[in-house]
Amino acid sequence: MKKPKIMTMGEILVEIMTTQIDQSFRRPGNLVGPYPSGAPAIFIDQVATLGIACGIIGCVGDDDFGRNNIERLAQDGVDISSIYKLNEHVTGSAFVTYLKDGTRDFIFNITNSASGQLSMEHVQEAYFKDCTHFHVMGSSLFSFHIVDAMTKAIEIVKAQGGVISFDPNIRKEMLNIPEMREALVLILEYTDIFMPSDHEIALLTNTNNEADAIKEILEMGVREIIIKRGKEGCCYYSEKEKIKIPAFKINELDPTGAGDCFGATFIACRAKGMDARQALIYANASGALAVSKKGPMEGVSSFAELDEFILKN
Amino acid sequence: MKKPKIMTMGEILVEIMTTQIDQSFRRPGNLVGPYPSGAPAIFIDQVATLGIACGIIGCVGDDDFGRNNIERLAQDGVDISSIYKLNEHVTGSAFVTYLKDGTRDFIFNITNSASGQLSMEHVQEAYFKDCTHFHVMGSSLFSFHIVDAMTKAIEIVKAQGGVISFDPNIRKEMLNIPEMREALVLILEYTDIFMPSDHEIALLTNTNNEADAIKEILEMGVREIIIKRGKEGCCYYSEKEKIKIPAFKINELDPTGAGDCFGATFIACRAKGMDARQALIYANASGALAVSKKGPMEGVSSFAELDEFILKN
Numbered sequence: 157m158k159k160p161k162i163m164t165m166g167e168i169l170v171e172i173m174t175t176q177i178d179q180s181f182r183r184p185g186n187l188v189g190p191y192p193s194g195a196p197a198i199f200i201d202q203v204a205t206l207g208i209a210c211g212i213i214g215c216v217g218d219d220d221f222g223r224n225n226i227e228r229l230a231q232d233g234v235d236i237s238s239i240y241k242l243n244e245h246v247t248g249s250a251f252v253t254y255l256k257d258g259t260r261d262f263i264f265n266i267t268n269s270a271s272g273q274l275s276m277e278h279v280q281e282a283y284f285k286d287c288t289h290f291h292v293m294g295s296s297l298f299s300f301h302i303v304d305a306m307t308k309a310i311e312i313v314k315a316q317g318g319v320i321s322f323d324p325n326i327r328k329e330m331l332n333i334p335e336m337r338e339a340l341v342l343i344l345e346y347t348d349i350f351m352p353s354d355h356e357i358a359l360l361t362n363t364n365n366e367a368d369a370i371k372e373i374l375e376m377g378v379r380e381i382i383i384k385r386g387k388e389g390c391c392y393y394s395e396k397e398k399i400k401i402p403a404f405k406i407n408e409l410d411p412t413g414a415g416d417c418f419g420a421t422f423i424a425c426r427a428k429g430m431d432a433r434q435a436l437i438y439a440n441a442s443g444a445l446a447v448s449k450k451g452p453m454e455g456v457s458s459f460a461e462l463d464e465f466i467l468k469n
Numbered sequence: 470m471k472k473p474k475i476m477t478m479g480e481i482l483v484e485i486m487t488t489q490i491d492q493s494f495r496r497p498g499n500l501v502g503p504y505p506s507g508a509p510a511i512f513i514d515q516v517a518t519l520g521i522a523c524g525i526i527g528c529v530g531d532d533d534f535g536r537n538n539i540e541r542l543a544q545d546g547v548d549i550s551s552i553y554k555l556n557e558h559v560t561g562s563a564f565v566t567y568l569k570d571g572t573r574d575f576i577f578n579i580t581n582s583a584s585g586q587l588s589m590e591h592v593q594e595a596y597f598k599d600c601t602h603f604h605v606m607g608s609s610l611f612s613f614h615i616v617d618a619m620t621k622a623i624e625i626v627k628a629q630g631g632v633i634s635f636d637p638n639i640r641k642e643m644l645n646i647p648e649m650r651e652a653l654v655l656i657l658e659y660t661d662i663f664m665p666s667d668h669e670i671a672l673l674t675n676t677n678n679e680a681d682a683i684k685e686i687l688e689m690g691v692r693e694i695i696i697k698r699g700k701e702g703c704c705y706y707s708e709k710e711k712i713k714i715p716a717f718k719i720n721e722l723d724p725t726g727a728g729d730c731f732g733a734t735f736i737a738c739r740a741k742g743m744d745a746r747q748a749l750i751y752a753n754a755s756g757a758l759a760v761s762k763k764g765p766m767e768g769v770s771s772f773a774e775l776d777e778f779i780l781k782n
Contacts, residue, residue, distance in 0.1 A: 187502060190494055221576060246578045
């Protein structure tokens with residue numbers, strides 16, 4: 157058996173947060189950051205923290221925001237040799253403020269940042285030599301040249317017998333572009349493990365009904381579907397199995413990164429040979445620990461931390 | 470006499486500052502912001518605060534960073550009708566940290582921000598109807614399409630008998646591009662009032678010697694040169710006059726914006742009909758008050774504040 161090597165690709169950002177609820181970016185105030193962030197970066201950092209060989213393809217600027225990310229990822233064990241430092245673009249950023257109603261408000265600089273320059277030239281076949289698993293973050297698919305790059309990476313990994321997982325956290329506006337929708341359906345057709353949040357299950361199907369959407373996706377050839385239901389836990393569907401796991405109860409401090417840590421932990425556990433139920437329990441624990449810490453990538457957990465948490469809860 | 474209307478054009482940014490000396494952007498930490506910023510924006514806000522009719526041409530994103538700036542400028546009396554809100558680009562930003570040796574370290578998102586999209590189409594002749602004075606900030610001249618836009622604005626104002634002032638706070642890299650250097654020399658040839666810092670006086674001349682540079686620039690047709698010397702005060706040169714004014718002693722808290730407030734106050738005082746010496750004293754006071762407040766645009770002063778400060782110092 158090949159040494160498992162999990163890879164992903166996409167935006168590597170810094171996040172700057174307000175310190176007060178309902179704090180507006182229309183006035184100066186106290187902030188905290190820059191925290192390393194970006195959904196694929198959080199995902200892969202969680203994979204590395206579980207001791208699995210892994211890497212990320214992405215672009216940052218040649219600036220301290222980029223170094224902030226690269227140093228954290230390297231320190232946690234992520235292979236950073238395919239993170240490109242661009243001279244003409246700054247590292248992407250996300251400013252986030254938390255509103256009274258529990259939602260978040262963002263100001264993003266991604267499309268015109270280094271992360272927006274990711275393209276097929278950054279996808280080098282040699283880098284995938286040991287790759288057995290490639291994870292696609294829907295948030296990364298905000299331009300056609302990135303979709304092309306993603307498709308190239310998927311085809312390389314599929315051709316060598318690897319597994320594709322897909323977390324479709326896509327911006328709604330993207331789905332209104334017909335060619336973008338087609339590209340996403342194509343990615344879903346390549347997918348082995350589909351990991352939507354509950355409101356995303358029918359995003360790319362011909363039906364709006366959850367049960368029909370699950371059936372349709374399994375019939376497309378997707379082997380496993382994991383639906384993330386937040387405080388309601390998660391559900392797992394395959395041809396043969398249906399599993400429901402309740403969520404752990406936890407005091408939510410910062411929801412950013414919870415879904416990424418959940419997905420990373422499920423994939424990492426499966427790569428270690430665990431069955432779906434065991435992987436889901438760990439994934440639930442990982443999501444719960446992620447929301448209990450402030451900062452997008454601050455809530456990643458080791459197996460020791462997950463075991464301790466599961467034992468206590 | 471026409472009602473004086475001072476105008477400028479260029480980058481409108483938010484600034485985010487660290488709270489500790491030597492704080493790095495490679496690690497999360499406490500920050501404060503977003504403050505309204507951008508050299509031309511600070512300049513025009515100081516002009517407005519002195520009660521002079523004025524306006525700025527610039528681009529921001531359709532986001533709260535843009536609204537942060539627009540609301541502050543409008544509140545202080547700047548005409549904001551030529552600030553364009555762009556959909557595809559975020560408002561520019563500058564992260565700044567203060568180092569132990571007194572220097573500053575920046576991470577800029579300007580070139581690929583809304584501010585970098587400024588071009589000739591944003592320079593509408595009708596907007597200049599009442600304009601008697603146009604101020605050029607060298608920091609704004611970071612692309613050829615902005616230089617073209619600036620040249621168009623200068624030619625409109627010159628054609629209707631207006632005055633051009635030029636503060637050449639240019640990034641050094643720009644001067645290494647031969648065509649950019651030529652464009653800047655062209656702007657200097659149009660200039661009536663040149664306002665460099667001491668290290669900038671010979672940037673665009675054929676000599677490195679200050680006295681020769683002053684002579685060369687006056688011979689080009691520039692009518693007045695004001696050299697900003699920081700703690701050493703300022704010097705004024707014209708064909709007939711040479712004036713030296715010492716600086717006020719002040720506890721420096723934040724140097725950002727001091728040169729912009731100095732320049733704005735000199736121009737505003739001249740527009741009100743004061744002689745050069747009187748305008749320089751007010752300009753010195755304005756620069757001194759600017760550095761005594763944290764935040765790039767937070768240190769602008771009214772005539773009442775300037776008079777009170779001058780009386781006490």
